[in-house]
Amino acid sequence: MDLAALKYAKTHEWVAIEGDVATVGITDFAVQLLSDLVYIDLPKPGKALKVGESCGEVESVKAVSDVYAPLAGVVTETNPNLGDNTEPLSSDPFGNGWLIKMKVSDLSGLDQLLDRASYEKHCESEAH
Amino acid sequence: MTLATPLCDWHSTHGGRMVDFAGWNMPVQYKGIVDEHNAVRTAAGLFDISHMGRLRFTGPDAREFLDEVQTVDLSKLKTGQIRYGFMLNESGGILDDILVYDWPDAPQLVVNASNREKLLAWMTPLATRYAVSIEDLTLTRAMLAVQGPHAIDIAAQLLGDEVRQLKYYTGKPMTWSNEPVLVSRTGYTGEDGVELIIDSGSAVALWQAVLAAGESVGILPSGLGCRDTLRLEAAMPLYGHELSEEIDPLSAGLSFAIKLSKAANFIGKTALEKIANGTIPRPRVGLALDGKRIAREKTAVVSGENVIGEVTSGTFSPTFQKSIAMAYVDAAFAEPGTRLEVDIRGKRESATIVPLPFYKRNS
Numbered sequence: 001m002d003l004a005a006l007k008y009a010k011t012h013e014w015v016a017i018e019g020d021v022a023t024v025g026i027t028d029f030a031v032q033l034l035s036d037l038v039y040i041d042l043p044k045p046g047k048a049l050k051v052g053e054s055c056g057e058v059e060s061v062k063a064v065s066d067v068y069a070p071l072a073g074v075v076t077e078t079n080p081n082l083g084d085n086t087e088p089l090s091s092d093p094f095g096n097g098w099l100i101k102m103k104v105s106d107l108s109g110l111d112q113l114l115d116r117a118s119y120e121k122h123c124e125s126e127a128h
Numbered sequence: 129m130t131l132a133t134p135l136c137d138w139h140s141t142h143g144g145r146m147v148d149f150a151g152w153n154m155p156v157q158y159k160g161i162v163d164e165h166n167a168v169r170t171a172a173g174l175f176d177i178s179h180m181g182r183l184r185f186t187g188p189d190a191r192e193f194l195d196e197v198q199t200v201d202l203s204k205l206k207t208g209q210i211r212y213g214f215m216l217n218e219s220g221g222i223l224d225d226i227l228v229y230d231w232p233d234a235p236q237l238v239v240n241a242s243n244r245e246k247l248l249a250w251m252t253p254l255a256t257r258y259a260v261s262i263e264d265l266t267l268t269r270a271m272l273a274v275q276g277p278h279a280i281d282i283a284a285q286l287l288g289d290e291v292r293q294l295k296y297y298t299g300k301p302m303t304w305s306n307e308p309v310l311v312s313r314t315g316y317t318g319e320d321g322v323e324l325i326i327d328s329g330s331a332v333a334l335w336q337a338v339l340a341a342g343e344s345v346g347i348l349p350s351g352l353g354c355r356d357t358l359r360l361e362a363a364m365p366l367y368g369h370e371l372s373e374e375i376d377p378l379s380a381g382l383s384f385a386i387k388l389s390k391a392a393n394f395i396g397k398t399a400l401e402k403i404a405n406g407t408i409p410r411p412r413v414g415l416a417l418d419g420k421r422i423a424r425e426k427t428a429v430v431s432g433e434n435v436i437g438e439v440t441s442g443t444f445s446p447t448f449q450k451s452i453a454m455a456y457v458d459a460a461f462a463e464p465g466t467r468l469e470v471d472i473r474g475k476r477e478s479a480t481i482v483p484l485p486f487y488k489r490n491s
C-alpha cells in the first residue's frame with residue numbers, strides 16, 4: 001500500500017478511494033497507541049454513515065476507541081477476517097487489516113481529509 | 129504539579145509510555161501490557177511503585193495512635209510482620225486500603241498514591257491527642273516491586289540468601305551495595321516476589337541491578353497497565369474501583385483483613401460490628417463474560433430488565449484469554465453459576481458469576 005496515496009482523518013482513520021468506493025481502516029499510529037487489541041466491532045453492510053459518525057469500536061486491553069466515518073456514504077462490506085480475531089489489524093493495518101468499504105455519497109468530503117505529510121505532523125503533535 | 133519518581137527519566141528514555149496517575153508521571157507500559165503481564169506470570173517483572181505513599185510513625189504513642197486510625201492490631205504485630213488493613217470513616221466506609229509494616233525502628237504504612245494527601249490531612253488533627261510524629265517519606269524514598277516465579281532468585285542475587293528466609297508478608301532491613309534497603313515479601317500481582325524501599329538517590333542503580341540480575345530469565349520492566357491486569361486476575365481490589373468511602377471492607381469481601389476482636393476501639397469499628405451482624409446487600413463478585421468485549425468500570429449488570437449491579441473493574445485476561453470483571457451485585461444474584469448480562473455501551477453481553485480470585489498461583 002502506497003501510504004502517500006491515502007487520505008487521513010485526524011481521528012486516525014485512513015481512506016483509499018477507487019471511483020466512489022472508499023476502503024477505510026485505522027493507521028499504524030492508532031494501532032500502536034491502542035496496542036494489545038482484543039476485539040473489533042464493525043457496522044452492518046447497508047448502514048448509512050455521516051462524516052464523523054461512530055461506526056465501530058476497536059477494543060484493546062487498555063481502552064476502547066471509536067472508529068469514525070471519514071466520509072459520508074453507505075457501508076457495502078466489512079472485513080470478514082476481523083472481529084474476535086484482531087491479528088490482521090495488528091500486523092497489517094493498511095492491508096489485510098482494513099475495516100470497511102463504503103459507497104461514498106459526497107466525494108468533496110475528501111478535501112477535508114489530510115494528506116500523508118499533514119497526518120504525520122498531526123501524529124507528532126499528538127504523541128507529544 | 130505532576131510528581132515524578134526518581135526513575136521517571138529512566139522510564140521515558142526506555143520506551144515507557146508515560147501517563148498521569150494520581151498526580152504522578154508514571155509508565156503505563158514499555159513493550160506492551162500483555163508481554164509484561166506474561167513476563168510476571170512466567171518469569172519476572174520489575175515495577176516502579178515509588179508513587180505509593182510511605183508514612184513513618186515515631187514517638188511514644190505511635191502504636192496507640194495507629195491502633196485508633198486503622199484496622200490492623202498493632203498490639204499483636206511482631207517486628208518484621210506486615211498486615212493488610214484499612215483506614216475507615218465512622219460509617220465503616222474505606223478511606224484507604226493500606227499495608228502496615230512493623231519495622232524494627234518504627235511502624236510504617238504504605239498507602240495509595242491517590243489517598244496520601246487526604247489521609248495526612250485526616251490524621252493530623254487526630255494525632256494532636258497523642259505523642260506521635262507522622263513523617264512522609266514518599267518523596268525521599270523509592271519503592272520497587274520484583275514480582276514473578278523467578279523474583280526471589282533475582283532478589284537473592286542482589287541481597288543474598290537472607291531474602292529466601294523471608295516468609296510471605298514479612299519484611300527485614302537488608303543492605304545492597306552498602307545502602308540500607310527495606311525488603312518485604314509482598315506484592316500486588318498474585319505472584320511471589322519482593323518490594324524494596326531504598327533512598328531515592330540509589331533508585332536507578334538498584335533498578336538497573338535488578339534488570340541485570342533478571343536478564344537471563346527474561347525480566348521485563350513493567351508498567352501500571354499490567355499491574356492492573358495482574359491484580360484484577362488475582363481479584364485484589366483497587367481503591368477508586370472496588371473500594372471507596374461508600375464501601376465497607378465486609379461488602380468488599382475482605383473480612384479476612386478485619387479482626388473485630390481487636391481490643392483498641394478503631395474508627396469505624398462500631399459500624400463494622402453492625403454490618404457484620406447483618407447481611408451484605410451487595411457483595412463483590414467475579415464475572416466471566418461469554419464474549420471478548422470488556423465490561424469496564426461503571427458498566428451496568430442486568431438481569432432481564434433490571435439493573436442489579438455495577439462493574440468496578442474489567443479487562444481482557446491475558447492469562448485466561450477471557451473477558452473478566454469484578455462487580456457489586458444484589459445478593460440474590462451473587463451465587464457462582466448465576467447467568468446475567470452486562471450492558472456495554474448499549475449492547476448486552478452474557479456473563480456468569482464466578483468465584484474469586486480468577487487466578488491463584490501454585491505455591
